[in-house]
Amino acid sequence: MEKIQQEIARTEPDVPFRASTKHVHHTWAKTFQSRPELYIRPRRLEEIRKIVTLARRCRRRLVVVGSGHSPSDLTCTSSWMVNLDDFNSVYNVDVQKKTMRVAAGIRLAQLGKEARKYDLQVPNLGSIDAQSIAGAIATATHGSSLKHGLLSENVLSLTIALSNGHAVKCSKEQNQDLFRAALVSLGALGIIAEVEFQLADNCNIEWEQKLVSLDHVLATWDTDLWTQKEFTRVWWMPYMKRAIVWSAEKTSKPLRAPQGSWYGGSVGFHTYHNLLYLSNYIPRILPAIEWFVFGMQYGFSPGKTTTAVEEMADGLLMNCLYSQFVNEWAIPLHKGPEAISRLSAWMNGDPGEGNIPFSAKGLYVHCPIEVRVSDTTYRSTPRPFLDNTYEHGPTLYLNATLYRPYLQDPPCRDRYYEAFEWLMRELGGKPHFAKNFMYTTSEQMQGMYGDNLEKWTKVRDEVDPQGMFLGEWHRRTFGLGGRYEFAQQEREIMRRNAPNGGQFWVGEMEAARGRPGEGLSNSMERTFEKADSPSASSSGESFDMMYRAEAEKSTRLQTSGYDEKDDGDKTNADEGVYHRFHGNPKDKTTGTAVFDKISVDATSSSNPPNILMSRDIASSRSWVGPVDKSLLEKVLGSGYLAKGGLGEA
Ligand SMILES: Cc1cc2nc3c(=O)[nH]c(=O)nc-3n(C[C@H](O)[C@H](O)[C@H](O)COP(=O)(O)OP(=O)(O)OC[C@H]3O[C@@H](n4cnc5c(N)ncnc54)[C@H](O)[C@@H]3O)c2cc1C
Numbered sequence: 001m002e003k004i005q006q007e008i009a010r011t012e013p014d015v016p017f018r019a020s021t022k023h024v025h026h027t028w029a030k031t032f033q034s035r036p037e038l039y040i041r042p043r044r045l046e047e048i049r050k051i052v053t054l055a056r057r058c059r060r061r062l063v064v065v066g067s068g069h070s071p072s073d074l075t076c077t078s079s080w081m082v083n084l085d086d087f088n089s090v091y092n093v094d095v096q097k098k099t100m101r102v103a104a105g106i107r108l109a110q111l112g113k114e115a116r117k118y119d120l121q122v123p124n125l126g127s128i129d130a131q132s133i134a135g136a137i138a139t140a141t142h143g144s145s146l147k148h149g150l151l152s153e154n155v156l157s158l159t160i161a162l163s164n165g166h167a168v169k170c171s172k173e174q175n176q177d178l179f180r181a182a183l184v185s186l187g188a189l190g191i192i193a194e195v196e197f198q199l200a201d202n203c204n205i206e207w208e209q210k211l212v213s214l215d216h217v218l219a220t221w222d223t224d225l226w227t228q229k230e231f232t233r234v235w236w237m238p239y240m241k242r243a244i245v246w247s248a249e250k251t252s253k254p255l256r257a258p259q260g261s262w263y264g265g266s267v268g269f270h271t272y273h274n275l276l277y278l279s280n281y282i283p284r285i286l287p288a289i290e291w292f293v294f295g296m297q298y299g300f301s302p303g304k305t306t307t308a309v310e311e312m313a314d315g316l317l318m319n320c321l322y323s324q325f326v327n328e329w330a331i332p333l334h335k336g337p338e339a340i341s342r343l344s345a346w347m348n349g350d351p352g353e354g355n356i357p358f359s360a361k362g363l364y365v366h367c368p369i370e371v372r373v374s375d376t377t378y379r380s381t382p383r384p385f386l387d388n389t390y391e392h393g394p395t396l397y398l399n400a401t402l403y404r405p406y407l408q409d410p411p412c413r414d415r416y417y418e419a420f421e422w423l424m425r426e427l428g429g430k431p432h433f434a435k436n437f438m439y440t441t442s443e444q445m446q447g448m449y450g451d452n453l454e455k456w457t458k459v460r461d462e463v464d465p466q467g468m469f470l471g472e473w474h475r476r477t478f479g480l481g482g483r484y485e486f487a488q489q490e491r492e493i494m495r496r497n498a499p500n501g502g503q504f505w506v507g508e509m510e511a512a513r514g515r516p517g518e519g520l521s522n523s524m525e526r527t528f529e530k531a532d533s534p535s536a537s538s539s540g541e542s543f544d545m546m547y548r549a550e551a552e553k554s555t556r557l558q559t560s561g562y563d564e565k566d567d568g569d570k571t572n573a574d575e576g577v578y579h580r581f582h583g584n585p586k587d588k589t590t591g592t593a594v595f596d597k598i599s600v601d602a603t604s605s606s607n608p609p610n611i612l613m614s615r616d617i618a619s620s621r622s623w624v625g626p627v628d629k630s631l632l633e634k635v636l637g638s639g640y641l642a643k644g645g646l647g648e649a
Contacts, residue, residue, distance in 0.1 A: 003058055004038075004054070004058050007054050007057045007058050008054065010057075011050055011053060011054060012046075012050065015044075015046045015047055015050045016043075016047060017040065017047070017050060017051070017054065018040060018041045018042060018043070018047065018086075019038040019039065019040045019080075020038070020039045020040075020041075021037070021038060021039075022039075023035070023036055023039030023081065025039070025065060025068065025075065025076065025077075025081055026068065026498075026502065027068050027069070027070065027071050027072075027075065027502075028067070028068050028069045028071065028130075029071040029323040029324055029325070029404065029502075030323050030404075030407055030498075030500065030501060030502045031071045031072070031323070031325065031404070031436070031502045031503070032071075032072070032073045032075075032076050032502055032503050032504075032505050033076075033498050033502055033503070033504045033505065034073075034076035034077055034078060034504065034505040034506070034507070035078065035504075036063070036077050036078060036079060036080060036081035037060070037078060037079055037080060038060075038080045038081070039080075039081050039083065040080060040081070040082045040083070041082075041083050041084075041085065041086050042082065042084065042086070042087055043086045043087055044087070045087075045161070045167060045193055045194075048082075048084075048087070048161045048167075048191050048193055049161055049165045049166075049167060050165075051080070051082055051191075052161050052162070052163060052164075052165045052190075052191065052468070053165045055080055055468055055488075056163060056164075056165070056466070056468060056488070059487065059488055059509060060079045060080045060468075060488065060509065061077060061079035061080065061467070061468060061469070061470070061471060061488055061489065061490040061507075061509060062079070062080050062081075062082055062191070062468055062469055063075055063076075063077040063079065063080070063081050063082070063187060063469075063471065064081075064082045064083070064084065064134070064187050064191050064192075065081055065082070065083050065135075066083075066084070066105070066131055066132030066134055066135025066136070066138075067107060067130050067131050067132050067135060069128070069130060069131050069135065069434070070135070070139055070433075070434035070435075071324070071325060071326060071434070071435060071436055072434065072435065072436055072473065073472070073473055073492075073495075073503075073505050074139075074186065074187070074433075074434065074471075074473045075187070076471075076473075076505035076507070077471060077490060077507055078490070078505075078506055078507040078508065079490050079507065079509060082191060083105070084103065084104055084105025084132065084134065084191075084193075085105050085132075086105065087103045087104065087105040087193070088102070088103050088105040088106040088107070088110060089102065089103045089106075090102050090103075090106070090111075090114050091103070091194070093114070093115075093118055093120075095118050095120070098120055098198065098199045098200065098201070099156060099196060099197065099198055099199065100114070100115060100120075100196070100197050100199055101194065101195070101196045101197075102114075102133065102194070102195055102197065103193065103194060104132065104133060104134035104158075104191075104192045104193050104194055104195050105132055105134070106132065106133050106195075107129065107130060107131065107132055107133070108122060108125065108129035108130070108131050108132075108133060108136060109129040109130060111133055111197070112125075112129060112313045115199050115202070116202055116313065119201065119202045120199040120200065120201060120202055121199060121200055121201065121202040121203065121312055121313060122151075122154075122197075122199060122200075122313070123148065123154055123198070123199065123200035124143045124145060124148040124151060124154070124316075125143050125151075125313070125316045125317065126141050126142060126143045126144075126151070126316075127316075127317060127318045127320055128317055128318075128320065129313070129317060133195050133197065134192040134195065136151050136152075137151060137152040137155060137158075137183060137184070137185075137192070137195070138184065138185050138186055138187055138192070139184070139186065139432070139433045139434035140152065140184045140384070140386070140387060140388050140389075140432065140433055140434075141434070142372070142374045142389075142397065143231070143316065143372070143374070144231060144232060144233040144372035144373055144374070144397075145230055145231045145232070145373065145374065145375075146226050146227060146232075146373050146374070146375045146394050147230050147375070148374060148375070149374050149375060149376035149379050149389065150183075150184075150374065150376060150384075150387065150389065152183045152184065152381070152384060153376065153379040153380075153381050154197055154198040154199075154381075155183060155195060155196070155197060155198075155381065156171060156172075156196040156197065156198055156381075157169055157170065157171035157174070157179075157195075157196040158170055158171070158179065158182050158183075158192055158194065158195055158196075159192070159193050159194035159195075160178070160182055160189060160190040160191065160192050160193065160463075161190050161191040161193050162189075162190040162463045162464065163190060163463060163464040163465070163466065163468040163469065167193055168190075169194075170182060171196075172380075172381060172382055176382055177455070177459050178459055178463065179382060180382050180383065180384055180385050180455075180456075180459075181384075181385055181386075181455070181456050181459035181460060183381070183382075183384035183387075184384040184385070184386035184387060184388075184433070186386070186433055186473075186474065187469060188460055188464070188469045188470055188471075188474050188480075189459070189460055189463055189464065189469060190463060190464065190469060202311075202312070202313075203250045203251070203252070203312055204250070204251050204252070204253060204254075204255060204309050204310060204311055204312060204315070205230075205231065205248040205249065205250055205251060205309070205310060205311075205312045205315045205316070206248065206249055206251040206253055206256075206307065206308070206309045207231075207246060207247065207248035207307065207308055207309075207310070207315055208229075208246075208247055208248070208305060208306070208307045209244060209245070209246045209298075209305065209306045209307070210244070210245050210303075210304070210305045211242060211243075211244055211298045211299050211301075211302050211303065211304045211305075212242065212243055212244075212245055212302050212303075213241065213242055213243075213302050214236065214241040214242055214243055214340070214344065215241075216243075216302070217234060217236070217243045217245065217340075217371075218337050218340065218341065221336060221337050222334075225245070226333070226373050226394070228247060229247035229248055229249040230248065230249055230250060231247065231248040231249075231316060232245065232246070232247040232248075232373070233245075233246050233247075233370065233371065233372045233373075234246070234370075234371035234372070235367075235368030235369070235370060235371070236340065236367075236368055236369040236370075236371050237290055237294055237367045237368055238290075238343075238344060238347050238348070238365060238367060238369060239286070239287035239290050239291070239347075239348065239367070240287075240290055240291055240294065241344065241348075242294075242302060243368075243371070244294075244298055244368070248315060248316070250312070251309060253309045254309065255309050255310060255311070256307075256308055256309040257308055258306050258307070258308035259306055261297075263296045263297060264297060268293070268296065268297055269321070271293065271296075272289075272293045272321070273321075273322055273405055273406070274405075275289045275292075275293065276289070276322070276366065276403050276405035276410075277405035277406050277408065279364070279405075279410075280405060280408050280410055280411060283362070283363075283364040283410075283411060283412060284362075284364060285364075286364035286365065286366065286367075287364065289367075290367040293367075294367065294368075321403065322403045322404065322405060323403065323404040323405075323407050323501075324401050324402060324403045324404055325401070325402045325404065325409075325410075325413060325417075325436045326399055326400070326401050326402075326432075326435045326436060327399070327400045327402075327417050327420060327421065327431070327435055327436050327437055327438075328370070328397055328398065328399035328400070328431070328432040328435045329397065329398055329420075329421070329424035329429040329430065329431050329432065329437075330374075330388045330389050330390065330395045330396070330397050330429060330430050330431075330432065331390070331395070331396050331398065331424060331427045331428055331429035332390040332392075332393060332394075332395065332396065332427075332428055333373060333390070333393060333394040333395055333396040334393065335396070335427045335428065336371070336396040336398075338427065339396070339398060339423065339424075339427050340371070340398075341353075342354045342355060342356060342423060343356075343369075343398075343420070343423060346360050346419065346423075347360055347363070347365060356419050356422060356423050357422070358415060358418060358419035358422065359415075360415075360419070363412050363415055363416060364412060365400070365402065365412055365416050366401060366402050366403050366410065368401070369398065369399065369400055369401065370397070370398070370399035370401060371396070371397070371398060371399075372396075372397040372399070373394060373395060373396055373397065374389060374394070374395050374397070375393075375394040375395065376389040376390075376391075376395065377391070377392065377393060377394070385449075385452040385453070385455050385456035385459075386433070386449065386452065386453070386456050387452075388430035388431065388432065388433065389430075390428075397432070398424070399432075399435075400416065400417065400420045402416070404501065406501075407500060407501030407502065408501060409501070417436070417437075417438055417439060418439045421437055421438075421439045421440050422439070425440065425444060430448050430449075433477075442475075442476065442477060442478055442479035443479070445477055445478055445479075446478065446479060453478060457478070457480065460480075465486075466486055466487045466488040467481065467486020467487065467488045467489035468488040470486050470488070470489040470490070471489070471490045471492075471507065472490065472491055472492035472507060475489070475491070488509065489509075490507040490508065490509055491507060491508055491509075492505065492506070492507050492508075493506055493507060493508045494506040
């Protein structure tokens, strides 16, 4: 800590370092928690660059967290956590080209709201818009449409603060390798600070929701199931062998609310939640729950249809209900019927037909299994190195959702996910990076990505030679750090059950091994300090090239004055610990909302679930206000606080 204090004293006093020491991080689903040493909320690019410089000098790993919607341990750290919620300005809107340049902390909901002021819209969304734009891009977030690919296909350029403290711009035309690596970066490249995004005209969508048999889904798979409308998604009910097909097309028709139902709101929400809880103790009731809950919601026999016209930004969203594990894989679309038929047979007690080498005896799973699509083959942006979609045709996503009723893990998870992942791999699949895949080894991942992983790793290592942005998730998933150790890499040393469910994750800096509390040796420090100078870069030519590429331009960010706060983050004090949650699945417990397109809760569309908010204890202007100043003084030194160094500029 003394080291941190000394290093802060060496940096520009005019640039604040807005850090707190009492933050507890958890994912939206409360699947993982961790307690970062510092939680830092910059408001300007200069502050981001200062954070990087300090982290390098203090030998700390940096983890950027968006809205914490990735349910894995991807964003867990015991080192320094950076959150860009206060770095969310709109810099520029080009109405003719329909483009927008934004600070990367902006949430998709905010981005859409700003775009609609110009009659523009985000062209494609997933089930929610609570994610930060940088977080959504970083994990290959997708919606469900064969006319769209990943959300990142609309990214025109990115500005990234790299580990040497320089902000570098990349795009299709400029630093293309860095761009391809950064389009799915998993937080391991640097801090994405600015995004230039392609928008589309704003419009309404008319959607239709139909209850059909699974046989109907399979029979229309190759004809018009996925092509009849621009957006289509399917919720598969595994035991009833039925599905809800939701499809939507752009329209100029006026808004028309869906038909309401007494069951679709909080009654349905709480009924399903409690029944799921009961099923944790008596799993065999799950098929009956599926029949009852989804029958009440969508009808007990196929044919029931619901329609509505909504603004696209609202209509594409759904309420994801409760805390959950999700294990979603991308496979070639043409393998879909085989995947669904085999999984269906396996789950329904026909192991021969399923041909999956794991027993399903006594195993019962949750409903629905999400079935979605994308097509990344005709995009104009370069393909990200870590794109998980099918390169030669349309992609199918199968998402094995398992709810955690009242934050309790379901008993079927391990066996279900092991078998599911086995099947997905057999069918040429790749996992969604944000989600809870757990039975796939780094060797298998290396096999799936081949040269592309090599290329991504090469760029990554060049721009972050000390592993400032590398953590256990990256090591475990790709085998990074196995070849050689990165001085600033963080390793997991322990995880234990958290009191309120989920796991508490504890990490240790690679550099701290053998020298607790401190970082690299002085000689390594000197070597890396030299690498600050582009001409002395230890990482070869391309790092120099990246340094020169528009570093100056990208530091001159002008804000348009947009500083509206979203207001869904939860902050509370618990035993003197400052919690600033990035999301909370319990926030929205009043309705099944878009999950239930039949009855839309009045607040659900305009106020999508789990948007995170900056309801700071003090105010958005003085974020440091609530923090225990005596503790901060201990950490950062009284001189620094007296100078107003923390958030009081
Ligand atoms: C309820 C729910 C619904 C979802 N629906 C969908 C869906 O429909 N389709 C889909 O594909 N996914 C979906 N997801 C997954 C979600 O889109 C991803 O987890 C996404 O990454 C979350 O964005 P975030 O801002 O919360 O990022 P986080 O989860 O906070 O972070 C994700 C990654 O991005 C990195 N990161 C964040 N900001 C930056 C930055 N500025 N610079 C560098 N790296 C950064 C982090 O370090 C981390 O590696 C859903 C998740 C939930 C919980």
